[in-house]
Amino acid sequence: MSALLRVDKLVKHFPVQRGLFGRAKVLIRAVDDLSFELNAGDTMALVGESGCGKSTLGRLLLRLLDATSGQVWFEGQDLMAMSATQLRAARRNVQMIFQDPYSSLNPRMTVEQTLVEPLALHGLAEGRHRQRAIELLDLVGLPAQYLQRYPHEFSGGQRQRIGIARALAVEPKLIVCDEAVSALDVSIQAQVINLLQDLRQRLNLAYVFIAHDLAVVKHIASHVAVMYLGQMVEYADKRSLFEAPRHPYTQALLSAIPLPVPGLKLQRVFLQGDVPSPSNPPSGCRFRTRCPYAQELCARDVPQLKLVEGHAVACHFWDTNHVPAVTTTTEVVNERLLRLQQAFSGSVSVQQGTQVHA
Amino acid sequence: MTNTATALLEVKNLRTSFKHESGVEFSPVDGVSFSVHAGRTLGIVGESGCGKSVTSLSIMGLLPKGQGRISAGSVVFEGRDLATMSIQDMRKLRGDRMAMIFQEPMTSLNPAFTIGNQLIEGIRAHRRISAKEARAHAIEMLRRVRIPSPEQRIDEYPHKLSGGMRQRVMIAMALSCEPKLLIADEPTTALDVTIQAQVLDLMRTLREETGTAIILITHDLGVIAELADDVVVMYSGQVVERASVQRLFSEPQHPYTIGLLGSIPKLHLDQSRLNAIEGQVPTPMTQVTGCRFAPRCPFAVQRCRQEAPQLRDIGGGHEAACWLAPLELVA
Numbered sequence: 001m002s003a004l005l006r007v008d009k010l011v012k013h014f015p016v017q018r019g020l021f022g023r024a025k026v027l028i029r030a031v032d033d034l035s036f037e038l039n040a041g042d043t044m045a046l047v048g049e050s051g052c053g054k055s056t057l058g059r060l061l062l063r064l065l066d067a068t069s070g071q072v073w074f075e076g077q078d079l080m081a082m083s084a085t086q087l088r089a090a091r092r093n094v095q096m097i098f099q100d101p102y103s104s105l106n107p108r109m110t111v112e113q114t115l116v117e118p119l120a121l122h123g124l125a126e127g128r129h130r131q132r133a134i135e136l137l138d139l140v141g142l143p144a145q146y147l148q149r150y151p152h153e154f155s156g157g158q159r160q161r162i163g164i165a166r167a168l169a170v171e172p173k174l175i176v177c178d179e180a181v182s183a184l185d186v187s188i189q190a191q192v193i194n195l196l197q198d199l200r201q202r203l204n205l206a207y208v209f210i211a212h213d214l215a216v217v218k219h220i221a222s223h224v225a226v227m228y229l230g231q232m233v234e235y236a237d238k239r240s241l242f243e244a245p246r247h248p249y250t251q252a253l254l255s256a257i258p259l260p261v262p263g264l265k266l267q268r269v270f271l272q273g274d275v276p277s278p279s280n281p282p283s284g285c286r287f288r289t290r291c292p293y294a295q296e297l298c299a300r301d302v303p304q305l306k307l308v309e310g311h312a313v314a315c316h317f318w319d320t321n322h323v324p325a326v327t328t329t330t331e332v333v334n335e336r337l338l339r340l341q342q343a344f345s346g347s348v349s350v351q352q353g354t355q356v357h358a
Numbered sequence: 359m360t361n362t363a364t365a366l367l368e369v370k371n372l373r374t375s376f377k378h379e380s381g382v383e384f385s386p387v388d389g390v391s392f393s394v395h396a397g398r399t400l401g402i403v404g405e406s407g408c409g410k411s412v413t414s415l416s417i418m419g420l421l422p423k424g425q426g427r428i429s430a431g432s433v434v435f436e437g438r439d440l441a442t443m444s445i446q447d448m449r450k451l452r453g454d455r456m457a458m459i460f461q462e463p464m465t466s467l468n469p470a471f472t473i474g475n476q477l478i479e480g481i482r483a484h485r486r487i488s489a490k491e492a493r494a495h496a497i498e499m500l501r502r503v504r505i506p507s508p509e510q511r512i513d514e515y516p517h518k519l520s521g522g523m524r525q526r527v528m529i530a531m532a533l534s535c536e537p538k539l540l541i542a543d544e545p546t547t548a549l550d551v552t553i554q555a556q557v558l559d560l561m562r563t564l565r566e567e568t569g570t571a572i573i574l575i576t577h578d579l580g581v582i583a584e585l586a587d588d589v590v591v592m593y594s595g596q597v598v599e600r601a602s603v604q605r606l607f608s609e610p611q612h613p614y615t616i617g618l619l620g621s622i623p624k625l626h627l628d629q630s631r632l633n634a635i636e637g638q639v640p641t642p643m644t645q646v647t648g649c650r651f652a653p654r655c656p657f658a659v660q661r662c663r664q665e666a667p668q669l670r671d672i673g674g675g676h677e678a679a680c681w682l683a684p685l686e687l688v689a
Contacts, residue, residue, distance in 0.1 A: 049550035049551065049552065049553075050521075050550050155638050155639075156406075157638065158638075185405035185406050185577065185639075186405060186577065186579075186618060186621045186622055187405060187617060187618060187621045187634060187635040188405075188634075188638075189621070190620075190621035190622070190623075190632040190633070190634035190635070191634040191635075191636070193623065193632055193634075194631060194632055194634055197631070212550070212551065213623075214551075214625060215622065215623040215624060215625045216623050218623065218625055219623035219629070219632065220623075242625075252552055253551060253552060254625070255555075256551045256552045256554065256555035257551055257580065257625055258554075258555075258558065258578065258580030258581050258583060258584045259580055259583065259624075259625060259626055260579040260580050260582075260583045260607060260619065260622060260624070261583055261607065261626065262583040262584075262586075262603040262604050262606075262607050263604065264583070268555060268559075270555060270556060270559070271552045271556075274520040274522060274523070274553070275550075333627075334608065336609075336686060337608075337609075337610065337616065337619065337620075340613075340616045340685060341616060341617070341619070341620030341633040342633060343656040343657065344616075344617050344620055344633040344634065344635055344636070344656055345631065345633045345634075346656060
């Protein structure tokens with residue numbers, strides 16, 4: 001089976017300072033030699049902290065940015081080699097949802113105009129634009145009477161739903177979600193996460209889910225790639241990544257998350273200092289300056305991404321590193337709380353007409 | 359929630375009102391009561407627009423002039439009512455007896471002055487000491503918040519520091535006069551998770567060293583679980599639940615708290631679907647009769663839509679503003 005999306009040795013460098021004759025003096029290595037594959041219907045999460053290059057990667061996948069080198073193959077075609085016309089046609093298959101629901105919608109366009117524009121652009125649903133717009137609103141759980149309203153009339157969660165409806169208008173196969181739920185309040189965030197999961201099932205969508213919140217990622221992803229300073233340091237299916245993280249960075253990241261369990265004593269791995277500048281990354285392993293296990297070899301040799309039993313890691317000493325117990329707790333399932341919380345889901349299925357599956 | 363006579367801060371029926379452009383007055387904080395005891399950490403949790411930040415600005419006397427005002431209730435700090443205090447007296451208190459740190463370490467430091475300048479200014483506003491002594495104290499404060507080589511760092515400008523470092527400087531500044539009360543409004547929200555872990559650890563250590571009482575305002579229930587002793591849950595300008603941190607997480611009684619806990623994706627549990635709370639938070643402009651959460655509450659009955667429930671003790675100092683609490687019976 002061939003992958004829906006294949007990224008091959010993708011590199012993106014941004015020149016930040018130019019010398020005489022316009023030669024770039026300093027380069028920000030935002031994405032440095034990245035490769036991965038994604039199958040139809042899968043959700044791959046890209047996680048990492050500010051400046052790790054995850055958003056740049058998301059933009060490269062739609063070619064909203066041109067790559068310095070490398071390829072992005074979508075259904076066997078290289079996006080990076082396409083002409084402008086070819087690219088426009090290809091973007092019907094790949095759409096994006098942005099973080100900020102306040103700035104990603106045009107304030108002067110009604111919901112209907114926003115949803116119809118991509119239809120007109122791609123010559124879809126001709127003669128039944130309004131009907132299609134109503135269908136799209138229904139798909140994201142908004143009533144048809146919102147068609148003539150403007151973005152300012154909506155809350156953040158509703159705007160994000162409109163952004164999702166706009167992305168769905170062209171019936172894409174892949175949606176890149178760039179921190180799509182990060183700006184939302186918890187109760188609203190849960191609604192949108194549920195919506196994204198329902199849509200994936202109903203429409204067989206694949207997602208590239210860019211996020212910094214690992215709990216959200218654990219909930220929504222099928223595969224997880226962890227990035228650090230422009231490089232992928234670990235890649236695995238969700239279960240094995242969360243149960244047995246191999247890279248010290250992933251281990252630290254997982255242990256740093258405050259869990260909503262009072263009195264819990266975590267074996268926390270504290271990282272020293274801050275992330276180094278991507279314009280001047282450390283030699284060898286880029287993580288070594290903050291790594292609690294770094295040795296001499298780490299400064300000398302760049303660790304390659306090694307695939308062992310379907311779990312890839314870029315660390316010289318991954319198999320000798322102590323793995324702290326990070327995500328398991330002995331907390332007894334609170335039956336009463338669970339039952340009460342399920343009452344909330346009951347109301348979801350009734351009011352939205354979405355299917356709740358066990 | 360013990361003896362109120364010894365409370366460091368006692369907020370009683372606080373109502374803070376703003377004037378809308380149209381001339382209509384509305385109250386994003388409407389009848390909030392809680393107390394903070396010396397050395398304890400009170401967490402205030404809630405979503406955007408619940409009034410948690412306006413509550414803290416009201417306590418600090420930092421409401422935007424001419425727009426917001428405390429229209430009812432009292433804020434008693436060390437026996438004095440801050441709601442009726444003069445601006446001059448308030449200024450003496452702020453930065454000395456009580457201090458605040460904000461979410462945005464990028465915008466709360468002045469980019470035109472070195473961090474040393476800003477630290478020393480704060481110290482000398484409240485302490486009669488020489489510039490030299492103040493500088494030594496500032497360096498000592500930077501060392502206490504674990505800033506490496508503080509003797510050099512003190513002369514740097516804020517833009518030279520990372521987000522985590524700036525938040526450390528803010529903490530150093532807030533603690534430099536040994537306040538009795540520290541209000542931390544989303545202190546780690548803008549930080550990356552590994553940096554957040556460092557800052558939370560620092561706050562925990564400093565709290566033990568200084569015995570400062572903290573009001574921790576956040577939307578993150580994980581941060582609350584780590585740092586708070588007692589918790590107040592706010593919804594739409596009101597306190598809906600108040601309990602010790604253990605009680606709140608193990609036996610939440612207000613449907614909103616229950617829904618909020620169900621909405622967060624959990625790293626330590628497997629779940630196929632989140633139990634989201636339907637609907638939207640009402641805006642402060644909406645007039646609501648009855649319970650403000652009723653339109654989103656799966657348990658709501660007729661009474662909830664007609665009469666507003668008051669916060670009441672449901673046993674063991676655990677308080678909830680819900681007609682149906684304790685909620686075991688309806689499940």
